[in-house]
Amino acid sequence: MNPAALILTCLVLAHGQHTDAFANPRSPLFGHGHGVCPPSSRENMPSTCSYTSPSTPTSSTSIPRASSSSSTPASPAPRKGFLGLLDKVNPLKFREFGVGNELKDGIAAFYDESTGIWEEVWGDHLHHGYYYTGKEKDHQKAQLDMIEESLRFSGIGVAEESEIKRVVDVGCGIGGSSRYLARKFGAQVRGITLSPFQCRRAQALTHKSGLEDSAKFEVADALAMPFSEQSFDLVWSMESGEHMPDKRRFLKELVRVAAPGGRVIIVTWCHRNLKPGERLTRFERGLLKLINSIYFLPPWVSMDAYVALAQEEGLTEVKTADWTRQVKPFWPAVLRSCLNLKSIKVLLTSSTVRRGALAILYMMLGYSTGLIRFGVITGRKPK
Ligand SMILES: C[S@@+](CC[C@H](N)C(=O)[O-])C[C@H]1O[C@@H](n2cnc3c(N)ncnc32)[C@H](O)[C@@H]1O
Numbered sequence: 001m002n003p004a005a006l007i008l009t010c011l012v013l014a015h016g017q018h019t020d021a022f023a024n025p026r027s028p029l030f031g032h033g034h035g036v037c038p039p040s041s042r043e044n045m046p047s048t049c050s051y052t053s054p055s056t057p058t059s060s061t062s063i064p065r066a067s068s069s070s071s072t073p074a075s076p077a078p079r080k081g082f083l084g085l086l087d088k089v090n091p092l093k094f095r096e097f098g099v100g101n102e103l104k105d106g107i108a109a110f111y112d113e114s115t116g117i118w119e120e121v122w123g124d125h126l127h128h129g130y131y132y133t134g135k136e137k138d139h140q141k142a143q144l145d146m147i148e149e150s151l152r153f154s155g156i157g158v159a160e161e162s163e164i165k166r167v168v169d170v171g172c173g174i175g176g177s178s179r180y181l182a183r184k185f186g187a188q189v190r191g192i193t194l195s196p197f198q199c200r201r202a203q204a205l206t207h208k209s210g211l212e213d214s215a216k217f218e219v220a221d222a223l224a225m226p227f228s229e230q231s232f233d234l235v236w237s238m239e240s241g242e243h244m245p246d247k248r249r250f251l252k253e254l255v256r257v258a259a260p261g262g263r264v265i266i267v268t269w270c271h272r273n274l275k276p277g278e279r280l281t282r283f284e285r286g287l288l289k290l291i292n293s294i295y296f297l298p299p300w301v302s303m304d305a306y307v308a309l310a311q312e313e314g315l316t317e318v319k320t321a322d323w324t325r326q327v328k329p330f331w332p333a334v335l336r337s338c339l340n341l342k343s344i345k346v347l348l349t350s351s352t353v354r355r356g357a358l359a360i361l362y363m364m365l366g367y368s369t370g371l372i373r374f375g376v377i378t379g380r381k382p383k
Pocket of ligand 1: 107108111124125126127170171172173174175176177192193194195198220221222223237238239240243244
């Protein structure tokens, strides 16, 4: 084994030692009611992209406004021996995120810092491409194909297009999907993100493309959306679900804002499905923790878990597909794009971007070992 692979494996195994949310049936991943965007993260937001609080009080299913201290899990005690030494020399300052405000502030800061360079190199979609043959060279086109394939998978063909008049883009980035869907359907689109930077960029790009009357953006939490129930014919979540610390709450919100007969589409990173009683291996848990600490992700779930939640929250016609093969060329392409001059300049100056680049290798390792699966889950709210 070469030294780099050895170090990588040591770090992964060391992190597999930490406790695992999946081992705990009371894990907040499947629970209800966790924190909303904390005042600290909203204070400095510009008025046009300031935090929007939910319009609908959520009474029994409400999200308590937990203080950081109560909602953020205490740091684990320092470890001894070899593992403690690894922690000390670890240049990445690994963190595990629970359900608290620290996660949301981290997500906002991560995208505030890294979206600019992503946009310069990749354009306005922050998501995987869909590759039919694996040989395609036009990655931006592959990203648009991802949107088209997701719509097709959910059953939206030409005949259904006129049904889609109101869309919510949950975790909208800089509004790539929002503008695409606004144009395609002639729909009114509302986009939400945790990142004020993304919100401002989404507004600017939308203005530039003349769609400002069709697509509007705000900083808001997907787990407590500022929209009334039954507001949207299409509820769209493109690669934001992996950031959600409470998957049940997430599904509940998506279903709440969907109109009767409305469609919900979730495209997201999952871990492999597990057999009854099986858990991820220590290596797999360690690898995911490394990725989580860099990309500000809470513990992952499988596609099976998403399907179960979608059904439990009342969606019908629930369907899922594993598109891991179809996205395979994406991360190697992202890795190559780091070698572009602009990227290298930013890599040298931003530790967040440097860490993000390192995580590309972890993502590739996750895909190649079968741990990471790329999933689409769709369903309809009953009429
Ligand atoms: C990988 S980006 C995807 C952006 C966009 N969907 C796209 O495909 O270009 C993840 C997005 O999820 C958003 N996000 C993560 N957690 C969120 C939350 N709790 N509420 C709202 N947005 C969230 C981030 O702010 C970011 O915009």
